[in-house]
Amino acid sequence: MTDQELEFFKSRILEKRSELLDELGYLKDSTMSSTPQEASGEHSAYAFHMADLGTDNMEREKAFLYAHRESRLLYHLEQALDRIDKKTYGDCRECGKPISHARLEAVPHATLCISCKSNEEKKKKSNNSK
Ligand SMILES: [Zn+2]
Numbered sequence: 001m002t003d004q005e006l007e008f009f010k011s012r013i014l015e016k017r018s019e020l021l022d023e024l025g026y027l028k029d030s031t032m033s034s035t036p037q038e039a040s041g042e043h044s045a046y047a048f049h050m051a052d053l054g055t056d057n058m059e060r061e062k063a064f065l066y067a068h069r070e071s072r073l074l075y076h077l078e079q080a081l082d083r084i085d086k087k088t089y090g091d092c093r094e095c096g097k098p099i100s101h102a103r104l105e106a107v108p109h110a111t112l113c114i115s116c117k118s119n120e121e122k123k124k125k126s127n128n129s130k
Helices: 001-032 042-086 101-106 114-128
Strands: none
Touching: 001 042, 001 101
16 A cells, blocks of 8 residues: 555544544533433422433443444554554455455455455354354
8 A cells, every 4th residue: 555545544544533532522521411410400300310210321321332332443443543654554464465445445444355354254153153
């Protein structure tokens, strides 16, 4: 991959990364600050709290799971940036062949070429069916 191409993908990854960081920051704010007490007066806050406890917990759980998935993606993006610095970015970690640009544009943190990826998925499927 040429330096120009590396730069191109680097800026794509940085863009994605800052979007993710924004989203994660937003999630943090919205789950931390929305306590029932803030929403209404003392007595109604209690009723509101009791009635909403279940769904509230579920919302928090969902937000947590979402944040967890996002931070994993964030990790993959960081790894991709690292590979760009080392100029190993875009090489399949399984067979060492270059990953197609179309694939990298769709999944900038991809570490496997299409054929290794589909092999891996086949393996996963056969493991699951055991
Ligand atoms: Zn491969």
